Amino acid sequence: MKIITRYVWKTLLGTILLSMFLVFGIELIFSFVSEVRYLGKGDYTFWHMIMFNLLSMPQTIYQMFPMASLVGTLMGLGVLASHSELIVIRAAGISINQIMSMVIKLSFILAVFAWCLGEWVAPTTDKIAQNQKAIVLSGGQTLKTEHGVWLRDNNKFINIRSVDVGGHLEGIICYEFDKDFALQKASKASYADYIADHWVLYDVKVTTFFEDRLQTQHYPQIDWHSTIDPNILRILGTKYLDELSLVGLWQTLQYRKQNELDYRPYQLALWQKIVQPFAIMVMMFLAIPFVFGPLRSSTQGLKLVIGMVVGFLFHTVNDLFGPLTLVYQLHPIIGACLPTLIFFGLGCYALKRWQHS
Numbered sequence: 001m002k003i004i005t006r007y008v009w010k011t012l013l014g015t016i017l018l019s020m021f022l023v024f025g026i027e028l029i030f031s032f033v034s035e036v037r038y039l040g041k042g043d044y045t046f047w048h049m050i051m052f053n054l055l056s057m058p059q060t061i062y063q064m065f066p067m068a069s070l071v072g073t074l075m076g077l078g079v080l081a082s083h084s085e086l087i088v089i090r091a092a093g094i095s096i097n098q099i100m101s102m103v104i105k106l107s108f109i110l111a112v113f114a115w116c117l118g119e120w121v122a123p124t125t126d127k128i129a130q131n132q133k134a135i136v137l138s139g140g141q142t143l144k145t146e147h148g149v150w151l152r153d154n155n156k157f158i159n160i161r162s163v164d165v166g167g168h169l170e171g172i173i174c175y176e177f178d179k180d181f182a183l184q185k186a187s188k189a190s191y192a193d194y195i196a197d198h199w200v201l202y203d204v205k206v207t208t209f210f211e212d213r214l215q216t217q218h219y220p221q222i223d224w225h226s227t228i229d230p231n232i233l234r235i236l237g238t239k240y241l242d243e244l245s246l247v248g249l250w251q252t253l254q255y256r257k258q259n260e261l262d263y264r265p266y267q268l269a270l271w272q273k274i275v276q277p278f279a280i281m282v283m284m285f286l287a288i289p290f291v292f293g294p295l296r297s298s299t300q301g302l303k304l305v306i307g308m309v310v311g312f313l314f315h316t317v318n319d320l321f322g323p324l325t326l327v328y329q330l331h332p333i334i335g336a337c338l339p340t341l342i343f344f345g346l347g348c349y350a351l352k353r354w355q356h357s
Helices: 002-038 046-055 057-082 085-091 096-137 230-238 246-258 264-292 300-327 332-355
Strands: 142-145 148-153 156-163 169-177 183-195 198-209 214-224
Touching (some): 002 046, 002 057, 046 057, 057 264, 057 300, 085 096, 096 230, 096 264, 183 214, 246 264, 264 332, 300 332
Antiparallel strands (some): 142 148, 148 156, 156 169, 169 183
16 A cells, blocks of 8 residues: 555645646746846846846746646546546556645645745745846835835935835834034835826925024925836835735734734735645645546546646636735635635535545
């Protein structure tokens, strides 16, 4: 039994790895095409583009893991079936339920591996990739740290607590110095938006430093004409949620709740990170009724196409449901869990039909 289990696992791991290269290769092509538009901006070169894509690789693999697991399991079980090895395994006294148990146990191991990748490796490399990209695009004027984004705008140094995907800024603190680097002003704004050709700061408190006194003034809003390209800040906000671990998401979520800020995107990202390992297990489970049922006598090419179509459909539905729950004010757990539950239900239905056919 152990020898057969190791052989089945070895076959499935080989085809899952192969499908990972296939899926990742396709994603890498699109990523390179997307990055070409930044070439020549700031100090961004072809070498920076390659490094950015390499550092983004763990995050891409983590996101594509469910699709690759489905395609690889379909191909692996298909290889065993086409070589009549499944028949030999069953003749050795191994039931279909035991074969299913082998697949599910392997899916659990891969889910743990993917969780470790998404919790520790991917957030770190993705943060480095985004930070380096922002630095070279801004010519060294931008730096992203654990305490937010730091910018240099002529004689001003600005710290931004949070940048979302649309470029909306929250928690802005600006320090303005003279030519001798003496502090002249310190400003604090609750949030800011880019309107027309400049930033607008809202709920602004400005403290001016004189030789013998301080003067504090409050403004509902102030125009901020900056030399910083707003697209640089949007880049910093694009994958901000991906850069956070479960602990980081939870801490950020609590902070935003306490300060009455919009926390729903972080809540959605938290639940999606929790559900991701289960999605891998569901995708591998979904392959079982297809191989033993309607795709039993099909070619490897057809299995590959079916796997890609179903996997891409799951990836699309998963990406679609999250934003929909935010738009329609539904609980984020629905957007995070519903796609996985739907495909799990489809797998159970297909398995039941096959067993009764």
